[in-house]
Amino acid sequence: MVFTGLKMPNPGLDQRVLSHAQLEKLEVEEAGERPKWDNKAQYMLTCVGFCVGLGNVWRFPYLCQSHGGGAFMIPFLILLVLEGIPLLHLEFAIGQRLRRGSIGVWSSINPYMLGVGIASMCVSLLVSLYYNTIIAWVLWYFFNSFQEPLPWSQCPVNVNRTGLEWECESSSPVDYFWYRNTLNITSAIDEPGGLQWWMVLCLISAWAVLYVCCIRGIETTGKAVYVTSTLPYVVLTIFLIRGLTLKGSISGIKFLFTPDLDELSNPATWLDAGAQVFYSFSLAFGGLISFSSYNSVHNNCEQDAVIISIINAFTSIFAATVIYTIIGFRATQRYDDCLAGNILTLINMFDLPEKSIDDSNYASSLSHLNSTYPAIISNLQLKTCNLNTFLTEGVEGTGLAFIVFTEAITKMPLAPLWSVLFFIMLFCLGLSSMFGNIEGVLVPLQDLKVFPKSWSKEAISGVTCLVCCCIGLIFVQGSGNYWLALFDSFAGSIPLLITGFCEMVGVVYVYGIDRFNEDLKFMIGHKPNIFWQSTWRVISPLIMLVIFLFYFATTISKELFYISWDPESKPYPVWIYIIIFLLAGVPSLAVPGAALFRAIWKRYC
Amino acid sequence: MRCVWMVCVLCLAPAVAAILCKPDVTDGYKVRLSIKTALGDDAYEWSKSELFLFRAVLAFAVQRKTNNVNYDVSNILVCDETERVSFWFVVTTPDNTSELLPKLVVENAIRENRHRINSAFLLTDQTLDFVGINPTLAAPIEYDTPPWLIVFGVVMGVVCAGIVALLVSTFLQKKRAKKPSADPVDDEDGSGSIAGNGILCESIGDKDGTYNQGFTDDDRFTKL
Numbered sequence: 001m002v003f004t005g006l007k008m009p010n011p012g013l014d015q016r017v018l019s020h021a022q023l024e025k026l027e028v029e030e031a032g033e034r035p036k037w038d039n040k041a042q043y044m045l046t047c048v049g050f051c052v053g054l055g056n057v058w059r060f061p062y063l064c065q066s067h068g069g070g071a072f073m074i075p076f077l078i079l080l081v082l083e084g085i086p087l088l089h090l091e092f093a094i095g096q097r098l099r100r101g102s103i104g105v106w107s108s109i110n111p112y113m114l115g116v117g118i119a120s121m122c123v124s125l126l127v128s129l130y131y132n133t134i135i136a137w138v139l140w141y142f143f144n145s146f147q148e149p150l151p152w153s154q155c156p157v158n159v160n161r162t163g164l165e166w167e168c169e170s171s172s173p174v175d176y177f178w179y180r181n182t183l184n185i186t187s188a189i190d191e192p193g194g195l196q197w198w199m200v201l202c203l204i205s206a207w208a209v210l211y212v213c214c215i216r217g218i219e220t221t222g223k224a225v226y227v228t229s230t231l232p233y234v235v236l237t238i239f240l241i242r243g244l245t246l247k248g249s250i251s252g253i254k255f256l257f258t259p260d261l262d263e264l265s266n267p268a269t270w271l272d273a274g275a276q277v278f279y280s281f282s283l284a285f286g287g288l289i290s291f292s293s294y295n296s297v298h299n300n301c302e303q304d305a306v307i308i309s310i311i312n313a314f315t316s317i318f319a320a321t322v323i324y325t326i327i328g329f330r331a332t333q334r335y336d337d338c339l340a341g342n343i344l345t346l347i348n349m350f351d352l353p354e355k356s357i358d359d360s361n362y363a364s365s366l367s368h369l370n371s372t373y374p375a376i377i378s379n380l381q382l383k384t385c386n387l388n389t390f391l392t393e394g395v396e397g398t399g400l401a402f403i404v405f406t407e408a409i410t411k412m413p414l415a416p417l418w419s420v421l422f423f424i425m426l427f428c429l430g431l432s433s434m435f436g437n438i439e440g441v442l443v444p445l446q447d448l449k450v451f452p453k454s455w456s457k458e459a460i461s462g463v464t465c466l467v468c469c470c471i472g473l474i475f476v477q478g479s480g481n482y483w484l485a486l487f488d489s490f491a492g493s494i495p496l497l498i499t500g501f502c503e504m505v506g507v508v509y510v511y512g513i514d515r516f517n518e519d520l521k522f523m524i525g526h527k528p529n530i531f532w533q534s535t536w537r538v539i540s541p542l543i544m545l546v547i548f549l550f551y552f553a554t555t556i557s558k559e560l561f562y563i564s565w566d567p568e569s570k571p572y573p574v575w576i577y578i579i580i581f582l583l584a585g586v587p588s589l590a591v592p593g594a595a596l597f598r599a600i601w602k603r604y605c
Numbered sequence: 606m607r608c609v610w611m612v613c614v615l616c617l618a619p620a621v622a623a624i625l626c627k628p629d630v631t632d633g634y635k636v637r638l639s640i641k642t643a644l645g646d647d648a649y650e651w652s653k654s655e656l657f658l659f660r661a662v663l664a665f666a667v668q669r670k671t672n673n674v675n676y677d678v679s680n681i682l683v684c685d686e687t688e689r690v691s692f693w694f695v696v697t698t699p700d701n702t703s704e705l706l707p708k709l710v711v712e713n714a715i716r717e718n719r720h721r722i723n724s725a726f727l728l729t730d731q732t733l734d735f736v737g738i739n740p741t742l743a744a745p746i747e748y749d750t751p752p753w754l755i756v757f758g759v760v761m762g763v764v765c766a767g768i769v770a771l772l773v774s775t776f777l778q779k780k781r782a783k784k785p786s787a788d789p790v791d792d793e794d795g796s797g798s799i800a801g802n803g804i805l806c807e808s809i810g811d812k813d814g815t816y817n818q819g820f821t822d823d824d825r826f827t828k829l
Contacts, residue, residue, distance in 0.1 A: 139760075142756075143752075143753035143756040143757050144753045146752050146755075146756050147752045156745060157742055157744075157745050163742070164742070205757060205760055208764045208765070209760075211768065215768065215771050215772075216775070347689060348637060351687035351688065352688065352689060353688040354689070458775055
């Protein structure tokens with residue numbers, strides 16, 4: 001068979017991969033020691049769980065709202081189709097065809113591409129470390145939700161019992177509970193602050209739960225995902241119904257979706273949309289390749305890719321709606337409280353009857369009083385109450401989940417119930433993503449033969465979880481949050497973009513797009529159409545390259561600051577730059593590094 | 606003569622009362638009631654009777670504080686009523702109506718009986734505001750064991766039980782898989798069941814047996 005099309009020379013490929021006939025035989029005789037999915041539902045739920053994670057709940061709504069609301073859907077959906085779906089299909093197809101984990105796949109395609117597999121493994125490892133700490137935080141809040149009143153609803157009394165704790169009074173009960181009771185945060189990254197014992201317990205429980213679910217690989221994970229992948233949707237629906245019945249929810253939704261088409265001309269909108277699509281699909285971690293390698297050879301991976309992409313997009317939009325009903329409620333509550341406070345001040349000052357000033361005539365009454373008694377009014381120091389300000393307050397990341405949302409919950413009747421539901425949902429979202437991360441660590445470790453062959457699956461996953469838990473203790477010391485932000489910005493960003501780009505190039509140009517098309521024809525029965533061809537060969541790699549160059553340029557050019565508890569923006573100390581280089585550089589450089597290493601080894605051995 | 610004297614006293618009495626109670630008086634307090642905020646649609650109208658109730662409750666509070674010295678409603682003087690429903694009040698001593706009870710005594714009396722005063726008017730610490738007397742903070746709820754530790758214990762207990770159960774079941778499975786192949790190793794002369802290579806034929810059909818690909822016909826190598 002003659003293979004046409006642009007392709008790099010790749011000798012020995014036929015010896016490294018199973019031929020179609022061998023695959024067929026494997027399929028028919030049900031031979032092979034590779035684990036298998038019990039049914040298609042398990043596979044779909046696992047992939048959906050891996051893709052749908054915390055980012056759908058606390059990153060996408062913020063991006064949507066800050067980049068022109070409803071208008072953000074346009075770049076998001078366009079890039080989903082041009083970047084997300086093709087990459088997803090590619091990973092599914094290559095995993096299903098080569099039937100190996102990420103290291104196995106890339107070393108099969110070409111031994112010089114081993115670095116791509118190693119990069120995936122490193123990134124999966126680094127992300128697992130800090131991601132499980134976030135789950136530990138969620139568990140802490142979950143454990144604390146079983147009391148009335150919720151501990152973050154009121155400030156604690158100070159030591160003398162003369163008043164409220166000073167630190168809490170000057171900020172707010174939710175801020176205090178997050179920064180002091182949970183993190184016990186220090187004021188700078190170079191002040192370690194010691195291990196916080198309550199967080200250590202939560203971290204141990206997070207890793208223990210992960211271990212019990214991953215103990216035998218997909219045999220146990222496949223059962224766990226029936227709960228962890230479906231429960232979030234149930235909870236989101238409950239919250240939607242609850243949210244819509246609260247006052248002010250509609251203003252939240254309106255704020256979220258009001259389109260501002262001018263934002264489409266801002267390049268940052270498109271880049272953020274592209275990055276969100278890429279990270280949201282958990283691409284280049286190696287987990288998806290692993291999961292799809294357990295499928296039967298003739299599984300329709302094209303259909304799977306499209307279905308999962310649609311589910312992911314739908315979940316993002318659905319979660320954004322739910323989040324913003326609650327945020328709208330909170331903002332309206334704050335606005336009403338602010339206004340009520342001002343009105344009370346005014347009627348107390350001027351001894352006016354109650355209800356003489358209310359929400360509707362506040363503005364007119366204020367201007368009338370201001371014209372008559374300007375000096376007194378200025379002395380009163382009335383607060384400016386603006387609903388939009390409250391709607392835009394701190395609504396992404398951990399700030400959304402642990403500060404804004406928890407505050408909103410305290411204002412709802414039956415607060416502990418909503419708190420328990422919310423944190424169970426976050427826990428399930430995080431845990432199902434962790435399954436994919438851990439898969440992306442365990443399978444390469446087995447492929448690299450790091451562990452002795454006699455060790456059972458249980459022992460390997462046990463040791464891995466134990467080691468990760470111990471390293472994860474960095475994140476539960478006083479300065480842990482700063483470390484986590486560091487890992488999040490550098491370990492989980494640039495290396496993934498590089499790996500994703502190399503994956504596309506590797507499959508299309510090193511493995512050969514023609515061979516890949518033939519494989520797909522063998523697996524699903526028809527050759528991929530022009531859409532797939534154009535996106536795989538040109539469009540998606542180009543988009544990845546653009547996003548990568550942009551991120552690289554902005555990261556290198558700007559001086560690195562972080563926001564500490566004081567709160568002020570502090571520059572990172574010098575030794576942090578070494579850590580940053582290790583986090584972002586080592587996985588990225590593993591790609592050319594492994595190739596170089598192999599070339600030298602071959603030449604001189 | 607007596608009539609003139611009586612008339613003079615009667616005229617002076619309210620005047621004296623008026624001087625004792627005035628806004629910003631040292632031994633008095635300003636009170637603000639936010640009835641509509643507290644009760645909404647069930648709010649009652651502020652009237653003379655309500656004011657009378659206030660004076661009576663306050664007399665009760667002061668009487669309780671001062672160890673049952675007999676205070677009367679007339680000892681509570683009220684002035685400067687506004688539409689806000691706010692007014693100033695002072696407390697006179699029962700023995701000498703021109704002498705005021707010190708501020709501190711009044712404050713303590715109110716603090717100790719705050720709950721009773723609030724209840725009489727169906728209001729709270731925030732809606733029945735004695736300007737200058739801050740409500741005392743409720744004592745924080747003390748738990749013997751923090752509730753979160755209990756939940757943590759339950760979750761960890763379940764998880765550990767799960768881990769142990771899974772490890773034990775794996776161990777048992779392995780033991781069962783090893784058992785049949787242990788016997789025929791000694792049976793060298795083939796007595797009883799057919800044995801080749803020391804492996805019973807029956808054991809190959811075992812569910813847990815693995816299919817060794819090394820022994821299948823390798824098309825790859827014979828294609829030439």
